[in-house]
Amino acid sequence: xxxxxxxxxxxxxxxxxxxxxxxxxxxxxxxxxxxxxxxxxxxxxxxxxxxxxxxxxxxxxxxxxxxxxxxxxxxxxxxxxxxxxxxxxxxxxxxxxxxxxxxxxxxxxxxxxxxxxxxxxxxxxxxxxxxxxxxxxxxxxxxxxxxxxxxxxxxxxxxxxxxxxxxxxxxxxxxxxxxxxxxxxxxxxxxxxxxxxxxxxxxxxxxxxxxxxxxxxxxxxxxxxxxxxxxxxxxxxxxxxxxxxxxxxxxxxxxxxxxxxxxxxxxxxxxxxxxxxxxxxxxxxxxxxxxxxxxxxxxxxxxxxxxxxxxxxxxxxxxxxxxxxxxxxxxxxxxxxxxxxxxxxxxxxxxxxxxxxxxxxxxxxxxxxxxxxx
Numbered sequence: 001x002x003x004x005x006x007x008x009x010x011x012x013x014x015x016x017x018x019x020x021x022x023x024x025x026x027x028x029x030x031x032x033x034x035x036x037x038x039x040x041x042x043x044x045x046x047x048x049x050x051x052x053x054x055x056x057x058x059x060x061x062x063x064x065x066x067x068x069x070x071x072x073x074x075x076x077x078x079x080x081x082x083x084x085x086x087x088x089x090x091x092x093x094x095x096x097x098x099x100x101x102x103x104x105x106x107x108x109x110x111x112x113x114x115x116x117x118x119x120x121x122x123x124x125x126x127x128x129x130x131x132x133x134x135x136x137x138x139x140x141x142x143x144x145x146x147x148x149x150x151x152x153x154x155x156x157x158x159x160x161x162x163x164x165x166x167x168x169x170x171x172x173x174x175x176x177x178x179x180x181x182x183x184x185x186x187x188x189x190x191x192x193x194x195x196x197x198x199x200x201x202x203x204x205x206x207x208x209x210x211x212x213x214x215x216x217x218x219x220x221x222x223x224x225x226x227x228x229x230x231x232x233x234x235x236x237x238x239x240x241x242x243x244x245x246x247x248x249x250x251x252x253x254x255x256x257x258x259x260x261x262x263x264x265x266x267x268x269x270x271x272x273x274x275x276x277x278x279x280x281x282x283x284x285x286x287x288x289x290x291x292x293x294x295x296x297x298x299x300x301x302x303x304x305x306x307x308x309x310x311x312x313x314x315x316x317x318x319x320x321x322x323x324x325x326x327x328x329x330x331x332x333x334x335x336x337x338x339x340x341x342x343x344x345x346x347x348x349x350x351x352x353x354x355x356x357x358x359x360x361x362x363x364x365x366x367x368x369x370x371x372x373x374x
Contacts, residue, residue: 108161109194111139111209116155119353121268121279129159137274138217139166150305152350158209161194165215171206182215189213226298226311226321242300242309242332250335253292253314257372258338260291260322260358261345267355276366277321277359282345284326284354290336291320291360291373299332306357307349310342323357324348 114125126133137144139158144150160166165182179186189195190202192211197203204210226243261282268279282288290312297319298311306323310330313319326346330336347354360369 109192110161111166111211112159112161114157114159116151116153116157116352118153120151120153121352122151122275123266123269125157125159131160132163133269133272134217134274135160135163135165138164138215141217150350151352153352161211162192162213165212165217167210167212167215169204169206169208169210173204173206175202175204178210179212179215182212182217184212184215226302226304226306226309240298240300240302240304240309242298242302242328244297244299244332246295246297246313246333249313249315250295250333251293251315251337253294253316253318254338255292255314255316255318256374257291257318257320257360257369258289259373260289260320261286261356267353268357271368271370277323277357278369280356280358282354282356284344284346286345286354287341288322288325288343288345288356290338290340290342291358292318292338294320294336296330296332296334296336296342299328299330302349305350307351308343308346309349312336312342317362319361321357321359321361323359324351324355326354 112129114129116125122133122136126136129136136157136159139160143155143157158166164184167178167182169178175186175189179189189210189212190197190199192213194211195204226240259280261280263281265281266279267281269275271278288310292312292314294312294314296310297313298309298321300308302309302323306321308323308325308328310322310325310328311319312321322343324346325343325348327344328342329344330340330342336342345354345356351357358369360367360372
């Protein structure tokens with residue numbers, strides 16, 4: 001069945017549809033109002049920030065030093081803020097200046113005295129006080145006679161405050177001459193705070209120690225003669241009671257060298273200009289082995305700080321030396337094979353603890369054992 005809708009109903013529906021259509025003019029008017037409202041909020045916010053921020057920041061951090069506000073808080077970012085008004089005052093705001101420089105607790109400007117204890121070595125002491133071994137050696141030339149093997153328990157050492165030469169100033173010394181002798185800059189000596197001198201008129205007093213930072217002393221390099229050869233000037237009495245004259249070689253070395261101990265690490269000093277061998281870890285009574293075939297040319301006590309000593313001539317220009325032994329296991333002028341026990345670890349002579357002082361010599365001088373040991 002089909003119904004006909006009256007005409008007045010259709011007109012009313014049409015009118016309702018037209019009422020729901022947006023009015024373009026009204027929409028434009030509301031957009032303008034909203035835009036002006038947002039703009040107003042932004043302006044008010046900027047003005048508030050401009051009035052608050054200069055007071056807050058300027059009072060805490062930015063000094064105003066002139067009446068017209070031309071210095072300090074009148075420029076930069078603050079000066080460009082909306083609503084900013086320079087703070088005008090006749091007094092400057094200053095921070096407290098701390099002229100004291102904080103120095104690390106372990107920073108030293110003066111030397112300290114150290115008493116050598118059991119087990120000490122120049123390398124170990126130097127590491128403990130954060131200085132180089134040569135600086136420690138130069139600071140104690142008279143005590144150590146320029147050689148680390150003269151270290152002994154109970155000995156008093158000067159520990160320099162920094163690397164360089166700790167020098168005892170003498171009568172007649174001149175700054176430029178002393179600086180040139182130790183290859184240092186005179187200005188560095190004057191400015192070193194521990195020397196405590198007037199930089200405008202430096203006056204170093206004789207009898208006082210002066211730190212020469214960065215200075216370099218002279219190394220007293222020598223090979224202790226333990227066998228009388230006629231060339232080194234040593235005779236039987238100077239070389240030591242364990243020395244002997246060898247008429248010929250019993251065994252000839254191979255030219256390669258094994259480690260003379262069961263350990264392959266140091267317990268003391270390494271090889272360097274002030275130390276002609278390496279100190280290998282070897283406990284009291286530990287077996288010490290011949291590094292290569294050769295002939296014994298020294299076996300016994302040595303008065304030059306080595307204590308009980310064995311030296312092997314390998315007949316090919318090389319010689320090896322084993323020092324501070326607790327006991328010697330070989331006799332003079334006999335042949336030994338590579339790996340044969342020649343003695344036992346100890347701490348005789350100038351030694352602060354059991355270890356093996358091992359030297360490798362060639363042609364009358366020493367070479368670094370690290371380059372030859374297999």
